[in-house]
Amino acid sequence: MNFQDSILKGIQDAFTSCFQTTVGLEQLSLAPTKKEFEGSYTFVVFPFLKQSQLSPEATATQLGTYLKAHLAAVKDFNVVKGFLNLVVAQEEWISLFRQVYTSKSFGQLPSNGEKVMVEYSSPNTNKPLHLGHLRNNFLGYSVAELLKAAGYEVIKANLVNDRGIHICKSMVAYQHFGNGETPTSSGLKGDHLAGKYYVLFDTHYKAQQKSLIEAGQSEEEAKKNAPLLLEAQEMLRKWEDQDSEVIALWTQMNGWVYAGFNATYQRMGVDFDVTYYESNTYLLGKDIVEEGLAKGVFFKKENGSVWVDLTDEGLDEKLVLRGDGTSVYITQDMGTADLKYQDFQINKSVYVVGNEQDYHFDVLFKIMRKLGRSYGPGLYHLSYGMVDLPTGKMKSREGTVVDADELMEEMVETAAHHTKELGKIEGFTETQATELYEMLGMGALKYFLLKVDPKKRMLFNPQESIEFQGNTGPFIQYSHARIAAILRKAEQIGVDLSVESFSNLSELAETEAALIQLLNDFERKIKQAAEDYSPAILAQYLFDLAKEYNRFYAELPIFHEKDLQLQSFRVALSLQTAKTIKRGMSLIGIQVPERM
RNA sequence: GCAGACGUAGUUCAACUGGAUAGAAUAUCGGAUUUCGGCUCCGAGGGUUGAGGGUUCGAAUCCUUCCGUCUGUACCA
Numbered sequence: 001m002n003f004q005d006s007i008l009k010g011i012q013d014a015f016t017s018c019f020q021t022t023v024g025l026e027q028l029s030l031a032p033t034k035k036e037f038e039g040s041y042t043f044v045v046f047p048f049l050k051q052s053q054l055s056p057e058a059t060a061t062q063l064g065t066y067l068k069a070h071l072a073a074v075k076d077f078n079v080v081k082g083f084l085n086l087v088v089a090q091e092e093w094i095s096l097f098r099q100v101y102t103s104k105s106f107g108q109l110p111s112n113g114e115k116v117m118v119e120y121s122s123p124n125t126n127k128p129l130h131l132g133h134l135r136n137n138f139l140g141y142s143v144a145e146l147l148k149a150a151g152y153e154v155i156k157a158n159l160v161n162d163r164g165i166h167i168c169k170s171m172v173a174y175q176h177f178g179n180g181e182t183p184t185s186s187g188l189k190g191d192h193l194a195g196k197y198y199v200l201f202d203t204h205y206k207a208q209q210k211s212l213i214e215a216g217q218s219e220e221e222a223k224k225n226a227p228l229l230l231e232a233q234e235m236l237r238k239w240e241d242q243d244s245e246v247i248a249l250w251t252q253m254n255g256w257v258y259a260g261f262n263a264t265y266q267r268m269g270v271d272f273d274v275t276y277y278e279s280n281t282y283l284l285g286k287d288i289v290e291e292g293l294a295k296g297v298f299f300k301k302e303n304g305s306v307w308v309d310l311t312d313e314g315l316d317e318k319l320v321l322r323g324d325g326t327s328v329y330i331t332q333d334m335g336t337a338d339l340k341y342q343d344f345q346i347n348k349s350v351y352v353v354g355n356e357q358d359y360h361f362d363v364l365f366k367i368m369r370k371l372g373r374s375y376g377p378g379l380y381h382l383s384y385g386m387v388d389l390p391t392g393k394m395k396s397r398e399g400t401v402v403d404a405d406e407l408m409e410e411m412v413e414t415a416a417h418h419t420k421e422l423g424k425i426e427g428f429t430e431t432q433a434t435e436l437y438e439m440l441g442m443g444a445l446k447y448f449l450l451k452v453d454p455k456k457r458m459l460f461n462p463q464e465s466i467e468f469q470g471n472t473g474p475f476i477q478y479s480h481a482r483i484a485a486i487l488r489k490a491e492q493i494g495v496d497l498s499v500e501s502f503s504n505l506s507e508l509a510e511t512e513a514a515l516i517q518l519l520n521d522f523e524r525k526i527k528q529a530a531e532d533y534s535p536a537i538l539a540q541y542l543f544d545l546a547k548e549y550n551r552f553y554a555e556l557p558i559f560h561e562k563d564l565q566l567q568s569f570r571v572a573l574s575l576q577t578a579k580t581i582k583r584g585m586s587l588i589g590i591q592v593p594e595r596m
Numbered sequence: 597g598c599a600g601a602c603g604u605a606g607u608u609c610a611a612c613u614g615g616a617u618a619g620a621a622u623a624u625c626g627g628a629u630u631u632c633g634g635c636u637c638c639g640a641g642g643g644u645u646g647a648g649g650g651u652u653c654g655a656a657u658c659c660u661u662c663c664g665u666c667u668g669u670a671c672c673a
Binding site for chain 1: 600609610612614615616629635636653654665666667670672
């Protein structure tokens with residue numbers, strides 16, 4: 001049982017003893033005490049006045065008296081209105097630290113026997129990744145790592161959107177304007193090359209529309225009749241008929257794009273256990289339509305199209321199969337959901353997809369539940385907000401997107417520039433230096449995107465994101481490097497780091513106790529972050545931890561401390577902090593350096 | 597039109613899911629190093645939580661009416 005739970009158990013006993021009532025443990029919770037009051041944990045008694053039949057003050061006082069008398073951990077208490085502040089005994093902090101310090105599995109919760117799939121990234125193969133994808137990928141990767149740490153078995157999945165009219169657009173443009181260009185001949189990364197032709201398609205398509213309008217067509221007609229669009233549609237038909245020429249071009253261009261994506265993924269530091277391709281899955285789901293019709297979940301309209309009625313759930317009627325028998329987006333998604341289950345027998349499935357698709361997933365999940373899928377209740381849409389720029393919205397057509405590759409390169413360059421200026425890495429080989437810049441630049445970027453609650457829309461300010469001070473990745477990385485320096489020195493002069501070396505310790509400075517309280521909180525935060533699918537919770541925690549450590553560092557001497565027991569303890573505390581930072585940062589996909 | 601999300605110091609974000617005097621960071625101003633890494637630490641100012649009403653011991657959080665921003669509402673994906 002962890003520390004907070006044992007206090008809560010004590011409170012439960014106190015209720016029984018003082019007021020002859022039982023309250024469920026799940027109703028009880030502790031909050032960290034605010035700085036301006038004495039104590040470490042606070043219990044709010046207001047909700048329990050009915051049970052006690054007393055004033056808030058009297059209730060809190062009775063509970064506090066009981067706890068002080070019966071719990072070794074509670075040394076003292078004070079009552080402010082309905083707030084019961086508990087002061088934890090110093091020995092308790094120390095023994096708590098011993099537990100944390102000697103735990104082999106700290107930062108990894110025991111298996112809970114559940115299997116979850118996290119689908120993220122899901123790119124289109126017609127253009128390179130941009131800033132929005134970065135948020136998606138970092139989020140997905142981190143949520144997967146958090147779930148692992150919380151005891152889940154996790155499968156990371158990528159569903160590549162590699163077919164459809166938008167892919168054909170790049171292909172058509174390439175046929176017309178490509179002149180046989182390849183990534184090698186152009187020096188462009190494959191995904192950027194495909195993206196170039198996607199843009200070219202759009203420009204020429206617009207020009208064609210314009211001339212059609214001038215020739216007397218309405219805007220709507222022009223959009224439908226532009227020759228380039230007709231060609232793209234024709235190409236899609238040929239693709240579905242397995243036309244060898246079209247398939248060959250598709251294979252070639254996709255190959256370039258995958259090579260490009262792989263390079264980007266590698267730099268982002270994300271990976272996948274399984275990759276699904278829509279070119280393989282786009283026909284799935286039709287059998288589910290049959291099943292739904294048989295079960296009476298779906299119904300057929302006169303023209304043969306199949307629908308689901310979700311009006312009783314507060315939504316509309318929704319199409320699941322076209323009149324001509326072809327699939328729509330959701331048909332495929334139903335099929336893919338089943339496929340994932342067949343492949344892995346998952347009981348939870350997380351979709352990391354932007355919030356513009358809230359409605360789509362609402363519909364999809366309701367359908368799968370109506371169909372009685374065992375995994376239905378475990379479906380979850382991790383809906384994240386868009387990333388805005390100070391200049392406004394990103395629009396790919398207007399060229400205001402921030403390209404992922406360029407942004408990463410810029411971040412790393414800035415990190416390099418910054419680090420060279422500080423001149424603290426003499427003795428680094430070229431390779432080491434490059435690795436460090438990569439770590440810092442990517443750390444800054446990831447932290448900037450992950451520190452915000454995923455559900456919220458956020459603003460990306462390029463200048464601020466490259467800052468290295470304040471609530472930033474490099475600030476935390478620096479704290480780690482600083483501790484690493486201490487540990488190197490400790491090893492050099494042979495400081496004893498065993499738990500026994502500080503076994504007679506009895507007094508702590510305030511900042512030491514605060515640091516222990518934070519360290520002890522690590523696993524609770526992992527659990528909370530995993531349950532909420534929010535790396536931001538862990539990011540905030542790590543920032544607080546780094547800050548608290550820096551305060552400790554500024555206030556107390558380590559190697560100048562004459563009491564060897566205290567010295568050992570402080571180095572041990574540093575070591576544990578470094579481990580926690582390293583492990584925590586890895587859960588949000590960020591590496592930490594030994595020197596910087 | 598309908599549905600949903602959001603609106604918090606100058607700015608970017610928090611607020612443990614209804615708890616104390618709404619906290620951090622940044623920017624601004626002022627301080628700290630005979631030291632183990634100054635990318636550090638300490639302090640100050642900065643708020644009618646978009647506006648009004650309601651619910652209760654207690655509201656940024658729940659309900660309601662406005663105002664504003666965004667997204668969705670395709671036999672597109």
